[in-house]
Amino acid sequence: MSQKTTPIVHTAGLCKVFRDFWRRPKVAAVKDLNMEIRPGQIFGLLGPNGSGKSTTIKMLLGLLYPSRGRIAVFGKAPTDVSVKNRIGFLPEESYLYRFLDARETLDYYGRLFRLPERVRTHRTEKLLDMVGLRHEARRRIGEYSKGMARRIGLAQALINDPEFLILDEPTSGLDPIGTRQIKDVIRELGRMGKTILLSSHVLADVEDVCDEISILYGGQQRAAGDIKDLLSKTELTQITTEKLSEETIEHIRDLLTRLEKKDIVSVGAPRHRLEDFFIQVVQESHRANIATSGVRAVGEMPDFLGERTRSLVQSLVEAGRRRDVAAPTGGEVVEPAPIVETPRRAVVEELLASAKEDRRAPEAQEDSPPPAEGPRRAPVEADRAVIDGLLKGSGGGDHSP
Amino acid sequence: MTVAVASRSSRTARRRWRLLRLLIGLPAAAERGVSRFYSWTPLGRTRVGAIAQQTVAEGVRMKIALVFLALIGVCVLGLPLTIQGDSTLTGAVQSYLSYALTTVGFLLAILTIFMSRTVSDELVGKQIMVLMTKPVARWQYILGKWVGICIFNAGFLTFTGFVVFGMVHYIAATHPPIEEIYGSTQMKGRADEPGAPASADRQRLQTEVLVARTATPFILPDFTEAAEAEYQQRLKEGFYDLTRDYDPQEERERLAGKAEAAWRVVQPLSRRLFQFEKVLCDRSADNEIQIRYKAEVFGYPPDEILRAEWVIGDPSKGAARYHAYTRHVIQRYQTIKVPANCVAEDQTLTVMFINRNPYANPEEYPIPEPLYPCTVQFIESAPVECLFVVGTFEGNLARLLALMMCKLTFLAALGLLATSVFSWPVACLVSLAFYALAGMQSFLTEAIDPMDTADATVFSRLADFGRAAMAGDGAAASEAFQGFFLEGVGESLGLLFYVIPNFARFNAVEVLVDGRNVSLVWVLQGIGQLVLVSTTLALGLAMLLFQRREVAEISL
Ligand SMILES: Nc1ncnc2c1ncn2[C@@H]1O[C@H](COP(=O)(O)OP(=O)(O)OP(=O)(O)O)[C@@H](O)[C@H]1O
Ligand SMILES: [Mg+2]
Numbered sequence: 024m025s026q027k028t029t030p031i032v033h034t035a036g037l038c039k040v041f042r043d044f045w046r047r048p049k050v051a052a053v054k055d056l057n058m059e060i061r062p063g064q065i066f067g068l069l070g071p072n073g074s075g076k077s078t079t080i081k082m083l084l085g086l087l088y089p090s091r092g093r094i095a096v097f098g099k100a101p102t103d104v105s106v107k108n109r110i111g112f113l114p115e116e117s118y119l120y121r122f123l124d125a126r127e128t129l130d131y132y133g134r135l136f137r138l139p140e141r142v143r144t145h146r147t148e149k150l151l152d153m154v155g156l157r158h159e160a161r162r163r164i165g166e167y168s169k170g171m172a173r174r175i176g177l178a179q180a181l182i183n184d185p186e187f188l189i190l191d192e193p194t195s196g197l198d199p200i201g202t203r204q205i206k207d208v209i210r211e212l213g214r215m216g217k218t219i220l221l222s223s224h225v226l227a228d229v230e231d232v233c234d235e236i237s238i239l240y241g242g243q244q245r246a247a248g249d250i251k252d253l254l255s256k257t258e259l260t261q262i263t264t265e266k267l268s269e270e271t272i273e274h275i276r277d278l279l280t281r282l283e284k285k286d287i288v289s290v291g292a293p294r295h296r297l298e299d300f301f302i303q304v305v306q307e308s309h310r311a312n313i314a315t316s317g318v319r320a321v322g323e324m325p326d327f328l329g330e331r332t333r334s335l336v337q338s339l340v341e342a343g344r345r346r347d348v349a350a351p352t353g354g355e356v357v358e359p360a361p362i363v364e365t366p367r368r369a370v371v372e373e374l375l376a377s378a379k380e381d382r383r384a385p386e387a388q389e390d391s392p393p394p395a396e397g398p399r400r401a402p403v404e405a406d407r408a409v410i411d412g413l414l415k416g417s418g419g420g421d422h423s424p
Numbered sequence: 425m426t427v428a429v430a431s432r433s434s435r436t437a438r439r440r441w442r443l444l445r446l447l448i449g450l451p452a453a454a455e456r457g458v459s460r461f462y463s464w465t466p467l468g469r470t471r472v473g474a475i476a477q478q479t480v481a482e483g484v485r486m487k488i489a490l491v492f493l494a495l496i497g498v499c500v501l502g503l504p505l506t507i508q509g510d511s512t513l514t515g516a517v518q519s520y521l522s523y524a525l526t527t528v529g530f531l532l533a534i535l536t537i538f539m540s541r542t543v544s545d546e547l548v549g550k551q552i553m554v555l556m557t558k559p560v561a562r563w564q565y566i567l568g569k570w571v572g573i574c575i576f577n578a579g580f581l582t583f584t585g586f587v588v589f590g591m592v593h594y595i596a597a598t599h600p601p602i603e604e605i606y607g608s609t610q611m612k613g614r615a616d617e618p619g620a621p622a623s624a625d626r627q628r629l630q631t632e633v634l635v636a637r638t639a640t641p642f643i644l645p646d647f648t649e650a651a652e653a654e655y656q657q658r659l660k661e662g663f664y665d666l667t668r669d670y671d672p673q674e675e676r677e678r679l680a681g682k683a684e685a686a687w688r689v690v691q692p693l694s695r696r697l698f699q700f701e702k703v704l705c706d707r708s709a710d711n712e713i714q715i716r717y718k719a720e721v722f723g724y725p726p727d728e729i730l731r732a733e734w735v736i737g738d739p740s741k742g743a744a745r746y747h748a749y750t751r752h753v754i755q756r757y758q759t760i761k762v763p764a765n766c767v768a769e770d771q772t773l774t775v776m777f778i779n780r781n782p783y784a785n786p787e788e789y790p791i792p793e794p795l796y797p798c799t800v801q802f803i804e805s806a807p808v809e810c811l812f813v814v815g816t817f818e819g820n821l822a823r824l825l826a827l828m829m830c831k832l833t834f835l836a837a838l839g840l841l842a843t844s845v846f847s848w849p850v851a852c853l854v855s856l857a858f859y860a861l862a863g864m865q866s867f868l869t870e871a872i873d874p875m876d877t878a879d880a881t882v883f884s885r886l887a888d889f890g891r892a893a894m895a896g897d898g899a900a901a902s903e904a905f906q907g908f909f910l911e912g913v914g915e916s917l918g919l920l921f922y923v924i925p926n927f928a929r930f931n932a933v934e935v936l937v938d939g940r941n942v943s944l945v946w947v948l949q950g951i952g953q954l955v956l957v958s959t960t961l962a963l964g965l966a967m968l969l970f971q972r973r974e975v976a977e978i979s980l
Contacts, residue, residue, distance in 0.1 A: 041977075084557045086976035107559040118550040120478070122485035134474040135558040140463070163485075179554065 029098055031187050031218045032060040032083060037092035039078050039242075052078040054242040056092070060220055060235075065213045067229040067250070068222040070239035076222040077115050079239070080191050083220070084112060097187070108136065111185030115192050117172035121165030125156055125175050128164060129182055136183045142327075143182075149325030150178035153208075154201075169196040177205065184328050188212060190221040194228050200305055206232050208324065215329035230254070259288070266292065455484065467571070471560050475568025476575060479542055483576050492535050496580065499527040500587045512602040514629045517595050521633075522937045524591070528584045529828050529933070532577060536832050537855040539573045540839025544848035552975045563967040566840055570963055573836040574829075581825045581832075589821060592634070601625035632759060636815035636941040637714070641806045642698040642775070645687065651680035688807075690779045692797040698808050700773040705812035707771075709744070711764035714811040715775055720803050721754045725796035730754045731780040732800075737766030738774040749780070764812065773810055814941050823942040824932040830950040831927055835859060837962035844970040861920075862927040868917075885911045925958040 037056040040048045053075040060066045068076045081087040082094060085101035099106050119128055126147055133143035151157040154174035164172055173196045180188060190209070194202040202225075209219055209232045223229050229236060230250065237247040246253070267275075272290055279285050459477060467473040483489050510519075543566075546552040555565065601623040655676055664670060690696045705713055719730050729751050737745040744765045752758040767773050781798045802808060838858055842851035861868065885908035892901035930950045932942045 081553070081976045084553075086553050086556060087974045104559050104561045107557055110557060112554065112557040114550070114553055116550070118552075118554050120482070120551055122482055123478075127481075131474060131478060132554075132558060134463070135471055135555070135560055137469075137471065176554075183558075 028062050030059045030061050030095075031064075031097060032058060032220065033093075033095045033098075034058045034079075034083075035093045037079070037082065037094060038090045039075070039082060039087060040090040052242050053082070053089075053239075056239075056242070056244055058237060058244070058247075060218060062218050063213070063216050064235055065209060065219045065233045066221070067233035067236040068220065068239065069224075069226070069229060069236055070222075072224075074239040075242035076239055077191055078242075080112075080189055080220070080222065083189065084110070108183065109186045111180035111183060111188045113173075113176045113180040113188075113190045113193055115195070117164075117169070117176040119164045119172060119175060119179070122163060124163050125151060125160040125167075125178075128175055129178055132179050132182050138183070146182055146184075146325060146327050149327060150181060153181075153323065153325050154178050154204075170198055170201055173197055174201060177208070181208075181325070181328060185217070187218045188220070190219065192223055193221055194223060194225055198305075202228065211324050212328065217329065455481075472564050472568040472571060475555075475560070475565060476572035479539075479569050479572025480576050480579075482542055483539060483572075488535070488539070489576070492531065492580065493583070495531055496528055496584060497587075499531065500524045500584060500591065512628075513596065513599045513623075513625045514633055516599045517592055517629055517633055518937045520591065520595055521588070522933055524584075524588055525824065525828075525933045525936070528580075528588075529831075529931075532580055532584075532828070532832055533835055533859055534856075535580070536573060536577055536835040537839045537852060537859065539576060540569075540836065540843045540851065540855065541848055542572075543569055543840060543843040544851065547843075547975065548848075550976075556975050562971045562973075566844065566963065566967045566970050569840055570833075570836050573839070574833055577832045577836070578829060581829055585821055585825050589818065592817075596626075596629060596634075601629075628759075631712070631714070631761070631813075631939075633937070633939045634817040635813050635939050636817065636820040637811040637939055638704075638814045638941045638943070639716070639806070639809045639811045640700050640702055642700055642808050642810075644684070647680040647683040647687070648676070650683045651676050654679050654683070688802045690777060690800045690802075692779050692781055692799065695776055695778040696802075698775045698777065700775070700810045701771070703767045703771050703773045703810055703812060705764050705767060705771075705814070707764050707767050707769075709763045709765040712761050712813075713764045713767065713773075715760040715762065715808065716757055716811055717760075717777075717802070717808040718757045718804055719752075719754055719807070720801045721798045722801065723796075723798035725754070725781060725798050727796065728754055730798070730800065733778040733780045734760060735776040735778070736760075736762050736773070738768055738772075741768035741770065741772065741774075743768040743773075759811075775808065775810070777808070811940075817939075820936050820942045823944065823947050824936050826947050827930050827932050827942065827950045830947075830954040831930060834925060834954045834959045834962065837959045837966065841962045841966035841969070844966045844973065858924065859927075862924050864928075865921055865924055865926040866928050868921065882908065882911045882915050923961075925954055930954065 034056055037053055037058070038051070039053040041050040041052055043049050056075075056079060058079075068079065070076050078087065082089050083096055083101055085103075088102075094101050096103075097106050097109060120131075123131065129147040129150060130143055133146060138146070148157070151160050154177060156171060156174055156178075159167075159171065164175060167175070177190075177193065180190070188209075190205075193205045193209070197205065206228055209221065212219060213232070213234075219232075221229070221233070233250050235248065236250050236253065238245050272287075276287055279287060459481070462468040462473075462477055465473070468477065546555070552565075556562075602625045603623045655672075658664065664675075687696070703713065705711060715734065715736065719732075721730060730753075732750050732752070734748040734750065735745065736748065737743040739745050744763065746762045746766050748760050748762065750758070750760060777800075779798075779800050781796055781800075835855070839851070839855045842854045842858075845851070846854060885904060889901055889904035889908050892904045930946075930953075932946070935942055
């Protein structure tokens with residue numbers, strides 16, 4: 024992963040101080056941020072409210088100018104117009120034109136990229152299919168529900184088949200299907216070799232898709248690195264099989280004591296995750312053709328995405344990526360997410376729980392492997408500090424005197 | 425039975441409903457068609473063009489267009505019908521034109537300023553944050569907005585043009601000429617009925633309002649020689665012997681002025697020759713030129729009528745000669761029409777005015793006249809003019825609208841400049857103030873001028889103040905400071921007026937109403953000054969300021 028390629032984003036000593044009318048400093052939103060996003064990475068930006076995630080993203084896009092420090096996006100200044108051809112951006116809220124309908128919106132942004140009409144129409148339709156709004160495409164965005172507008176926001180960000188996608192809280196306001204879909208899109212795009220920067224509060228989502236994360240607090244980076252390294256619990260092993268009888272479990276227990284002198288930590292039947300169950304219900308409703316003025320079944324990934332990088336992707340896929348990726352939800356009943364993924368998600372949640380008191384893992388986590396008794400030691404000490412900080416500290420950036 | 429009836433009626437209802445839906449859908453379909461066509465034009469294919477279209481679409485969809493269309497409709501269609509003018513047909517058309525065009529000009533100025541709100545909206549609504557992450561340069565954004573507003577305005581102006589044109593013809597066709605109102609037996613009928621004798625009122629409308637005429641003032645003779653002679657005479661007579669301090673040059677000028685004043689006065693039964701140059705009209709006999717004059721009169725005749733004889737044309741220069749005997753109400757502009765072949769080959773014209781109050785020889789004028797001798801004075805800046813048709817009313821109207829457009833382009837740029845710096849209410853106020861100042865510019869500059877007394881500058885005043893303060897002279901210092909302050913205010917106001925374009929200079933409404941030519945040169949001047957200079961400056965500044973602006977910055 025850490026080849027010597029030019030980074031997509033490189034910041035050095037990045038600071039942002041918001042000032043008032045009289046130029047007096049008011050808020051130090053970002054402090055001395057050094058960040059590097061390399062091609063092909065899916066980078067997660069985490070942190071409590073007001074920790075400077077959006078501010079950082081806006082600086083990367085040239086919407087805010089840094090007070091100090093340097094930024095290079097594709098090796099150029101973020102204000103450079105040519106850089107924008109390679110970027111897609113989904114802002115934290117949907118900032119779209121209320122008086123345009125979905126199709127017109129996508130067409131408008133397509134025109135700003137000077138895409139020929141044929142290409143624009145093609146992409147618009149594909150994207151509308153993807154976000155499941157083709158049937159509502161004639162309605163003005165002002166009439167849309169929050170999540171619907173957000174979906175158009177996502178579609179808008181993909182109209183230019185960007186190499187670098189910046190998503191600010193992509194799953195906020197979305198229903199579970201939209202959430203799952205965004206995650207699928209992100210993973211799919213990641214497979215195509217695109218670079219993605221996303222900020223989110225939904226740790227499970229971040230965990231599902233990101234390779235690398237950075238946790239901000241008060242505008243400062245408090246932890247960063249490969250998510251696998253940060254979250255792996257090397258002291259546990261998990262095996263998943265079809266349902267076993269009590270006897271077999273006893274045998275296994277014996278075997279374990281004999282061979283490894285260890286005991287089973289917990290045994291249980293994994294449940295469906297609510298996400299999967301919800302998706303299943305909605306898809307059944309869709310198949311039953313129940314009328315809705317909301318979002319329809321989500322479609323497939325548009326074929327134009329990644330046209331440029333496809334050959335590269337092929338080779339990457341063949342070489343075998345380091346991660347299993349759930350197949351895009353093409354309409355069949357969704358399989359439960361691969362269980363190999365869950366432990367890592369559980370860790371963060373567990374950490375949050377165990378930081379407060381010493382107790383058993385909450386019920387919602389029963390699908391995860393049996394947690395060990397007693398308080399967990401966080402894999403990395405820095406993480407622990409951050410999470411403690413997250414719990415104690417209120418939101419809001421650092422307020423300089 | 426009843427079922428069948430019900431179903432039939434419901435079918436017709438449904439059909440009607442479908443028709444209605446079709447009608448309602450029409451504007452939307454038209455809009456789609458236009459925007460599709462536009463996206464194929466060279467402008468529509470650019471980013472600036474896309475942003476411009478977006479701006480227009482916003483104006484249309486947010487019902488701004490509809491509201492203004494209604495407002496303009498009321499001003500241009502509704503209210504004028506209740507306006508009467510001076511009950512002549514000509515007067516009705518003139519007051520309609522003047523009223524409608526002035527109001528529309530004002531409304532569109534307000535609209536233009538209001539349209540610049542789109543930038544504030546996008547900053548507050550943060551749509552700009554998405555837009556600016558597309559490959560759109562800041563200047564393209566500003567330019568696109570400007571083009572959009574201009575397209576919007578151009579649409580309104582075109583609409584206005586057609587409506588005003590139609591309304592003028594409507595009034596001309598329906599409003600009775602004054603002869604009909606007052607039951608004058610002669611001269612009835614309509615100008616458009618072939619062979620019908622045209623009424624004077626109707627004719628006046630056609631020849632003095634619904635045309636584009638160009639005017640040449642007479643050439644004022646040179647009085648310096650006469651003044652010099654008089655001066656020498658006075659010198660010789662020892663006129664100045666007792667006067668010590670006098671400036672010979674000033675005295676000559678004064679004498680020239682006196683001679684001119686005398687020349688402008690025409691005693692009873694005496695005559696005055698007016699010469700015109702560059703009467704660049706078609707000299708054929710079926711073409712017509714007009715002599716327009718206004719006479720001030722001493723010895724006010726009780727019947728307020730000035731009787732005059734006009735001898736027009738100089739046969740020695742190959743021109744036809746015409747005599748006209750006029751009885752005109754005094755102190756009003758009056759028009760005499762003569763065939764154009766009275767203009768000489770070298771495009772000059774000679775007009776002799778003879779003061780016939782009273783007519784010396786009753787045989788010369790068939791109607792017995794009372795004897796009211798009076799002295800005529802031509803004192804207006806252009807008391808006698810020669811007018812000739814150079815264009816049509818339609819062309820004139822189009823050029824007037826073009827001049828209006830020039831102003832609106834500037835206002836659009838001004839509005840964008842204001843919104844790229846200030847929040848909306850402030851920007852709106854600033855733009856409105858600027859617009860008001862631009863309208864009153866000449867008036868205000870005159871008011872400020874007298875303040876510019878001595879040849880002191882701000883700097884010299886400041887130096888005075890400094891010196892006085894150093895010397896510790898409190899009273900002198902305070903006085904000097906006062907001077908400095910006043911001078912400073914005057915200078916900065918002067919500077920402001922240097923920057924604000926003079927809108928009144930490009931107000932063509934009165935000229936159009938007068939049936940005079942809104943010349944192409946004027947339009948070009950408008951384009952040069954208002955568009956190429958003022959607009960470019962404002963727009964450039966707006967782009968510069970917007971470039972430096974952090975669009976995600978929240979300013980409260
Ligand atoms: N335009 C602005 N003017 C003044 N302060 C600002 C501005 N934008 C952000 N801030 C401040 O900067 C800090 C960081 O804000 P930012 O929006 O980056 O947080 P965030 O991490 O995205 O939070 P959230 O999770 O709520 O989206 C906050 O204290 C916020 O109040
Ligand atoms: Mg945020």
